[in-house]
Amino acid sequence: MLNLPAWQRSLDAEFGAPSPGCYRVQPEDFIVDEQLDFTPENHGEHLWLRLEKRHQTTLDVVKSVSRLCGVTLRDVGYSGMKDRVAVTRQWLSVHLPGREAPSDLSESLAAVGIKVLAQARHPRKLKRGVHRTNHFTLRLSGEALQRQHFVDRWEALCHHGVPNYFGPQRFGPEGRNLQRAEALLAKGWRKRDDRQGMMLSTARSFLFNELLSERLADGTWCQPLAGDMLMLDGTHSVFTVDTVDDDLVSRAAALDIHPTGALWGVGELAEYQVADYEKRLLARHPVLCEGLLKSAVKRSHRALRARLISPSIEILPNAVVLSFALPRGSFATAVVSELIAHPDFA
Numbered sequence: 001m002l003n004l005p006a007w008q009r010s011l012d013a014e015f016g017a018p019s020p021g022c023y024r025v026q027p028e029d030f031i032v033d034e035q036l037d038f039t040p041e042n043h044g045e046h047l048w049l050r051l052e053k054r055h056q057t058t059l060d061v062v063k064s065v066s067r068l069c070g071v072t073l074r075d076v077g078y079s080g081m082k083d084r085v086a087v088t089r090q091w092l093s094v095h096l097p098g099r100e101a102p103s104d105l106s107e108s109l110a111a112v113g114i115k116v117l118a119q120a121r122h123p124r125k126l127k128r129g130v131h132r133t134n135h136f137t138l139r140l141s142g143e144a145l146q147r148q149h150f151v152d153r154w155e156a157l158c159h160h161g162v163p164n165y166f167g168p169q170r171f172g173p174e175g176r177n178l179q180r181a182e183a184l185l186a187k188g189w190r191k192r193d194d195r196q197g198m199m200l201s202t203a204r205s206f207l208f209n210e211l212l213s214e215r216l217a218d219g220t221w222c223q224p225l226a227g228d229m230l231m232l233d234g235t236h237s238v239f240t241v242d243t244v245d246d247d248l249v250s251r252a253a254a255l256d257i258h259p260t261g262a263l264w265g266v267g268e269l270a271e272y273q274v275a276d277y278e279k280r281l282l283a284r285h286p287v288l289c290e291g292l293l294k295s296a297v298k299r300s301h302r303a304l305r306a307r308l309i310s311p312s313i314e315i316l317p318n319a320v321v322l323s324f325a326l327p328r329g330s331f332a333t334a335v336v337s338e339l340i341a342h343p344d345f346a
Contacts, residue, residue, distance in 0.1 A: 001182070002178050002179060002206070003178075004206075009216070010157075010162070011157070015153055017341065018144055018340050019142075019146075020340065020341045021142035021144035022141045025139075025141070027055050030083060030085065030087070033134065033137075034082070034089060035132055035325065037132040039120070040091075040120035040121065040122035041123060043122075044121045044123030044124070045096065045121075046077070047069075047093065047119060049093075050090070051065075051091075051114050052089045052117055053082070053087070053115075055084060056084060058088075060084075069105065070102075076093065076094055078090065078092045078126055079127065079131040080128075080134070089117065093126035132328060133326060134325060134332075136323070136326065136332045136335075137322070138321070138322045138323075140321075141319040141320075145318075145319070153339055157338055158308050158311045161258070161307050161308070162305065162307075162335050163212055164212065164304055164306040166206075168344050169331075171206065172202075180202075181288070185295070186287050186291065200292065207262075207281060207289065208261050208263055212304050215259070215304060220259070221259065223252060224259055225244065225272070226244055226271075226272035226273045227240070228240070229301050230257045230259060233257065233307055238301060242271075255307045258304060258307075261302060262300075264297075265296075265299035266296055266299055268299075307327075308324040309324060309326065309327075310323070310324060311323065333345070
């Protein structure tokens, strides 16, 4: 039975392991603001609502909106799933052709802890994964802040980027989603057993983290290698390199390009130096790798590193407040785990 390992951190070699600390003591310590790169057009069949929630999941909000508007869950769109123990802001869309939302919708949502910040009409449903970034405001406290190297660790992340791990929430409490995924893939994945594809996503996330951890261990997580598929910063545009020259090394050092790792599935394996990492991954986790191939999920790639966008730090008497944005799909917990030791990252 698979269990979550202690994956490599990027800063331990220079600063040692982080000291204990606290985050998310209350939802207000973890604020997430989803950012689109467009705005609703003020006309159309879909009502878009910018909502703020506290201590609820995105799916909790979707259920409340569908119930109050008298529509099915499929009529409600959203871009990203946001943390439960947090204060988060994001757009949702509701398909309301030819009719208005209930006049008391804002009051009814407020009664269940959801605040309407803005609303507008738009011709199309809000689709998954269309937001550009998430902006985070995090409050950290505890012993780690008293250590000499805390600010140095933060500045190193700002300068070199952050290992783009999938966060522990992807794997469920005590890694139980991973164990469910392993069992499902061992017997043969079927759509009816995994309607939303969550188990496929869990398995692919685990394999990605394993590969990233190995490249962290040997110092190649932010350095292009022969056979790497490189991703342009701020986009999902990729290109493969057979050889690495000084220009690629300089661009990677400037965080203009990032090496990627496979999200396992059907497709061509890597070549050259990168092929060895994938062969070792297949040897260590044949049930997951082969099960994903049999499921017919398509192979894709994810950057091994994420750049902190507009980072800042505010030092308070007994806490620090960190502010930064990350590309969609990147986890703020990957940042926090480099700065403090906490049971979530054990």
